[in-house]
Amino acid sequence: MLDEPTNHVDEATNGRIVAALRDFTGIGIVVSHDVGFIDALAERCVFFERDHVRGRNVTAVRTRPGNYRQAAASAEHDRRSSDAALHQARHEAARLEAVTARRRHEAALASTRAHAVGAAMNRKDHDARNLLKLHKSLSTDGSAGAASARIAAQRDAAKRRTASIVTAAKRYDGDIWMDAEASHRTELIHLDAGVIRYGSDSVVAAGAASGMATDAATGMTTDAATGVATGPASDSPVDAAMDTAVDAAMMGLTIPELSVGPHDRIGLIGDNGTGKSTLCRILLSRLRAAQPAIPTLSIAQNTTDANAREAMRELASLSAADRSAVLSAYAQLNADPDRLLAGGSPSPGELRKLLLCLGARRHPHLIMLDEPTNHLDLHSRQALARALAAFPGTVIVVSHDRAFLRDAGISTFWRCEPRAAVIGDDSGGSGSGSGTILRL
Known part of the structure; x- marks a missing residue:
């Protein structure tokens, strides 16, 4: 078991360490950030990864087969799949939210129109008043109301799926040089x-x-x-x-x-x-x-x-x-x-x-x-x-x-x-x- 065995060593020494470990017939466990070293020796890699789930970052440990480049390719595939699933879940949740908002708006308009009709209706016109009550019943308790409830349930489920998807924690790759520029001299x-x-x-x-x-x-x-x-x-x-x-x-x-x-x-x-x-x-x-x-x-x-x-x-x-x-x-x-x-x-x-x-x-x-x-x-x-x-x-x-x-x-x-x-x-x-x- 070796912890960062190639720190502070040159290429020749690195090569000799690799050769010695290749001849070892037992179990080898190496902690390393040296990609070339891992690629030369590892048969599987254990990744300590930072995940973002339910609004916070957590550390997860995952084992992947192969050397570093092979395992890293698998990790990148998983990351892209998670990002795609998150994008799709967010899109579906947004669509259902828009449908719910539109139905809520239409119901509000219908209620306003019904109120206006009721206000102008002759109080002694019992047939018209009964028809208005039937309309309200169908819009809230009938098939339209049930459809609105189903849409709301689907929206809430989509939001829960979005929150549960595990993605890689944010890593930054912006410019740190703050408007740096090269020298104007021809030779430094x-x-x-x-x-x-x-x-x-x-x-x-x-x-x-x-x-x-x-x-x-x-x-x-x-x-x-x-x-x-x-x-x-x-x-x-x-x-x-x-x-x-x-x-x-x-x-x-x-x-x-x-x-x-x-x-x-x-x-x-x-x-x-x-x-x-x-x-x-x-x-x-x-x-x-x-x-x-x-x-x-x-x-x-x-x-x-x-x-x-x-x-x-x-x-x-x-x-x-x-x-x-x-x-x-x-x-x-x-x-x-x-x-x-x-x-x-x-x-x-x-x-x-x-x-x-x-x-x-x-x-x-x-x-x-x-x-x-x-x-x-x-x-x-x-x-x-x-x-x-x-x-x-x-x-x-x-x-x-x-x-x-x-x-x-x-x-x-x-x-x-x-x-x-x-x-x-x-x-x-x-x-x-x-x-x-x-x-x-």
């Missing part, structure tokens, strides 16, 4: 090819630290101390940087020339320890140094209690209108504003959503998120992906969740790889041990 970030040393906030040009310089036009490398040219180092700037950054002082992430535009949607992927956070740090430092400043929303992978306290203080300090707008956006990310306002500290997943909605007020041109799906349930992941897909500016996301990246509209991928895997070194090193390289 530019990094020259080189090496980002681990723990550093700067890019060292290829060959600078090792005492080698590479001529961009000829590809010749020159030793700075002797002036001796050694010939073309390699076929590409990335390989040139990798070949020249060979000493221990240069251990870090080797990058090609990078450019980030106003509409780019970049997924930063790779195994843990290969330099993704290092690259994010240097990208953020360039954004903060830009003149004029580039509005940026960045949320780290690991939030703290201090982040939660500051977010709640910011929320409390907003005007009523701004607070309402933030909470509306928060609800659209599959979160409960009432629970947030009830007090206490938000969970890590709730805090991520709140930080995103508070940041949306500042109209960012670029959003950078590090493993944003950690601690989020499946519906929250889907809601966040829709929100990111609708954002008009630049999005950079560090994630191992390929399904989430696809749903968020990520179209460009930057992969951090151990250098050993690239150059064929069988030492098995990765991370700061042998350096890493960024592949586009």
Whole structure:
């Protein structure tokens, strides 16, 4: 029995966990929001679903056969069937209500006419008075009255059917960005090819630290101390940087020339320890140094209690209108504003959503998120992906969740790889041990 076994693990580790569990011959129970992981292993899925019935939301537990995509298709079929039944029941109840109202109106008109005839009738005309009494009797106690009673009973039954139909609780999928727009700059970030040393906030040009310089036009490398040219180092700037950054002082992430535009949607992927956070740090430092400043929303992978306290203080300090707008956006990310306002500290997943909605007020041109799906349930992941897909500016996301990246509209991928895997070194090193390289 495993609870969220793929949180904080990279793709390679995820694959090894899947392989190990496939070899297990006993009973496996997994709590997970990782769609790919569930699809690879599950034979049936237990859904905790929010239903709306008789005016309130309740949690229901349902078991469906198959992996997630198969079970989710069954759940969607059930939801559509419920919605169709509700629409039909409401239509029938409205039709019967209209028939009842029309009959009530006709009866009122008939009563008015009868009253007018009775008022004008000669009191001594006994035949006319008896005919009027017969008319009243037939209209209220006869077949017409019985028909009206039947219609009213059918109407009430239709209303009861409408109230008893179970439908999915409301989920929000509106726009949270409050008139956000992309930057008008042609380029938000530019990094020259080189090496980002681990723990550093700067890019060292290829060959600078090792005492080698590479001529961009000829590809010749020159030793700075002797002036001796050694010939073309390699076929590409990335390989040139990798070949020249060979000493221990240069251990870090080797990058090609990078450019980030106003509409780019970049997924930063790779195994843990290969330099993704290092690259994010240097990208953020360039954004903060830009003149004029580039509005940026960045949320780290690991939030703290201090982040939660500051977010709640910011929320409390907003005007009523701004607070309402933030909470509306928060609800659209599959979160409960009432629970947030009830007090206490938000969970890590709730805090991520709140930080995103508070940041949306500042109209960012670029959003950078590090493993944003950690601690989020499946519906929250889907809601966040829709929100990111609708954002008009630049999005950079560090994630191992390929399904989430696809749903968020990520179209460009930057992969951090151990250098050993690239150059064929069988030492098995990765991370700061042998350096890493960024592949586009």
